[in-house]
Amino acid sequence: MYKYDAVDRQLINERVEQFRDQVARWQSGELTSDEFRPLRLQNGLYVQRHAPMLRIAVPYAMMNSAQLRKLAFVARTYDRGYAHFTTRHNCQFNWPKIEDCPDILGHLAEVDMHAIQTSGNCLRNITTDQFAGVAADEVIDPRPLAEILRQWTTFHPEFAFLPRKFKIAISGSRDDRAVTWFHDIGLHLVERDGELGFRVIVGGGLGRTPIRGQIVREYLPWQHLLTYCEAILRVYNRDGRRDNPYKARIKILVQSLGVEAFARHVEAEWAYLKDGPATLTQAEYDRIAAHFTAPAYSAAVDGEIPAEKAFTRWLERNTHPHKVPGYKAVTLSLKKHGVPPGDITAEQMEIVADLADRYSFGELRISHEQNIILADVQQSDLHALWLAAKEAGLATSNIGLLTDMICCPGGDFCDLANAPSIPVANAIQARFDDLDYLFDIGEIDLNISGCMNACGHHHVGHIGVLGVDKNDAAFYQVTLGGRQGNDAKLGKVIGPSFSADEMPDVVDKIIKVYIENRHPDERFLDTLDRIGIDPFKNRVYEGRAHGKAKAAETEAA
Amino acid sequence: MAQLIKNGALSADTWQVLELAEGQSPETVALPAGDILFPLAVWQARKTEIISTHKRIGLLLKGSDRVEDIAGDLDYFIVIAIDFPKFVDGRGYSLSALLRQRYRFQGELRAVGDVLHDQLFFMQRVGFDAYALKDGKDAAIALSKGFAPFSDAYQASTDQPQPRFRRLA
Numbered sequence: 001m002y003k004y005d006a007v008d009r010q011l012i013n014e015r016v017e018q019f020r021d022q023v024a025r026w027q028s029g030e031l032t033s034d035e036f037r038p039l040r041l042q043n044g045l046y047v048q049r050h051a052p053m054l055r056i057a058v059p060y061a062m063m064n065s066a067q068l069r070k071l072a073f074v075a076r077t078y079d080r081g082y083a084h085f086t087t088r089h090n091c092q093f094n095w096p097k098i099e100d101c102p103d104i105l106g107h108l109a110e111v112d113m114h115a116i117q118t119s120g121n122c123l124r125n126i127t128t129d130q131f132a133g134v135a136a137d138e139v140i141d142p143r144p145l146a147e148i149l150r151q152w153t154t155f156h157p158e159f160a161f162l163p164r165k166f167k168i169a170i171s172g173s174r175d176d177r178a179v180t181w182f183h184d185i186g187l188h189l190v191e192r193d194g195e196l197g198f199r200v201i202v203g204g205g206l207g208r209t210p211i212r213g214q215i216v217r218e219y220l221p222w223q224h225l226l227t228y229c230e231a232i233l234r235v236y237n238r239d240g241r242r243d244n245p246y247k248a249r250i251k252i253l254v255q256s257l258g259v260e261a262f263a264r265h266v267e268a269e270w271a272y273l274k275d276g277p278a279t280l281t282q283a284e285y286d287r288i289a290a291h292f293t294a295p296a297y298s299a300a301v302d303g304e305i306p307a308e309k310a311f312t313r314w315l316e317r318n319t320h321p322h323k324v325p326g327y328k329a330v331t332l333s334l335k336k337h338g339v340p341p342g343d344i345t346a347e348q349m350e351i352v353a354d355l356a357d358r359y360s361f362g363e364l365r366i367s368h369e370q371n372i373i374l375a376d377v378q379q380s381d382l383h384a385l386w387l388a389a390k391e392a393g394l395a396t397s398n399i400g401l402l403t404d405m406i407c408c409p410g411g412d413f414c415d416l417a418n419a420p421s422i423p424v425a426n427a428i429q430a431r432f433d434d435l436d437y438l439f440d441i442g443e444i445d446l447n448i449s450g451c452m453n454a455c456g457h458h459h460v461g462h463i464g465v466l467g468v469d470k471n472d473a474a475f476y477q478v479t480l481g482g483r484q485g486n487d488a489k490l491g492k493v494i495g496p497s498f499s500a501d502e503m504p505d506v507v508d509k510i511i512k513v514y515i516e517n518r519h520p521d522e523r524f525l526d527t528l529d530r531i532g533i534d535p536f537k538n539r540v541y542e543g544r545a546h547g548k549a550k551a552a553e554t555e556a557a
Numbered sequence: 558m559a560q561l562i563k564n565g566a567l568s569a570d571t572w573q574v575l576e577l578a579e580g581q582s583p584e585t586v587a588l589p590a591g592d593i594l595f596p597l598a599v600w601q602a603r604k605t606e607i608i609s610t611h612k613r614i615g616l617l618l619k620g621s622d623r624v625e626d627i628a629g630d631l632d633y634f635i636v637i638a639i640d641f642p643k644f645v646d647g648r649g650y651s652l653s654a655l656l657r658q659r660y661r662f663q664g665e666l667r668a669v670g671d672v673l674h675d676q677l678f679f680m681q682r683v684g685f686d687a688y689a690l691k692d693g694k695d696a697a698i699a700l701s702k703g704f705a706p707f708s709d710a711y712q713a714s715t716d717q718p719q720p721r722f723r724r725l726a
Contacts, residue, residue: 007709011709014706014708025674025698030694031674035675038645121645151711151722152711152712154711155707155711156712157678157682158679158683159647160679161644161676162647226720234654237647237650238620238652242646242648276713277718277720278712281722284722284723287722
């Protein structure tokens, strides 16, 4: 994992002091609330429904045990003893006081953590694959280039006030686990003739106008990463719309110009920047890559794998192939039924830190599915790790299954939300609380967002649930067939929305249609692709009053 | 009246913007004498006339203006002012970077409009060297703290053409 040098550390310490000063000037009235707003957002500080929310960056998902213990300390000292992991490698505190935030950031800086550019209309946290560096299907470890991008984006003077937020994701594996097709810039690391480079995708995004990104350059040699990004950002900074925040993302610019014209603008700009001082050097790549060398793996140990059913299930769902024989990557589930997805208590954080120290070289990752990964666990340690994780409520064997849902904090916390999302998630978990049934249903992505900003990535869920507001009441719109990965696409809306109470039944009916129609080897998505959405739609809306009948029903009620 | 920060101190401002009132057009507006910041449209319409009547010429650019169009004219300008209609409108940073880094503009580059304390560091980095700090803001605090919140930077820009990784021993 990357270790800060003196300058890296000095910059985040200076950031804490800058923010302390900004808070003080806001309190004294020197800064108006409107002037303070973008500044606090660029430090991850939102003013929310009940209290401010502070969003801490976990750059490209990597964290060490000391950092997690510090988050536990902050949760206990300044919050209500828990935190929430998001879909973009961030950690959120929901109950801090604004005046405490400089001190919180000061504590975090002691372990090289910060909230820099975790919100606001600027270059956001870089995200990648939670299995980077260990995945069996990895072509190239994306983390050194992700760190190079982290440094480049940090306080970039030209791009601190973009038309809208800007998110970059980078993936180096055959299966895309970083949702690269739905980022402002998605980078696929590829090899061509033995040379490392990128496929550059621009203009993807979820939110209220979900659009799959398009390729602007099929192959970019790695040395040009920063100059090429600089060209993209400069075109966007100058020409992106600033008159309407809903039309301000780069995806709208790419759509309005057409990807060919957009690419021509970028290439014209890049012609001036190419081979300039920002061109990466082998020395710099090597300097950064030296931080991501493999840990001291041991030789594989032969041993009996206990045959307990619960353990076998956990092995099946919560452990993942590792490129080193005798090792596995392990997902600690933050999707225990009845708990808000992605939430973790201070005690659990400390336990995870201990487990990381004992079993995984003191490091961990946060997945965009809102779980924790211990990436380097020796197979002979798996049983002991499972027992400890189970004790801590972190071993629900549901990874990739229906109840491992992605869910935003929703209307219970978030000011933007139109509808609560956690109660819906919990109601669905309660309905599907039988692990045998969950295993029988098999792999399925259920994503819930409390509003069209799509923090729960509902568009790419196999089943997507979107909270909407109708006359001050919360309703939920359902989409089917969305997916992430190499064939990423958006789900289709099945019809009119449902009340929260109806949602467990709706999901239940969708699952039943799958079970009745599936071929033996089919996952949910395979059956859906084969039979189409109509059978699901018909079952869900069967006997449901709509049109005039519904109006009459409403009147009668 | 904005407070002009230049060379690390408050400074007297002799320049005035030529503002077009309703009904006035760049082609026909009267050209006042003195140190005038001409909007791009006026400069483009009246270039020859301005050159013959003004020894000292200033230009005012909006975020949407294309600096590419006046790349050949830069030697005429003592001052180029770039307008920030709102401090969150970041187009001016790219214009400044282009004027300094690509077109090698050597004159004064002045930030005008909604210019605030917390943007000064970024503005200085991309190449501004004069700042019309918004009226009512504390210029002394801005001078003492606004320009140096950070002691180093990762990226190449106008004030430091080498990225940090090329400056490592």
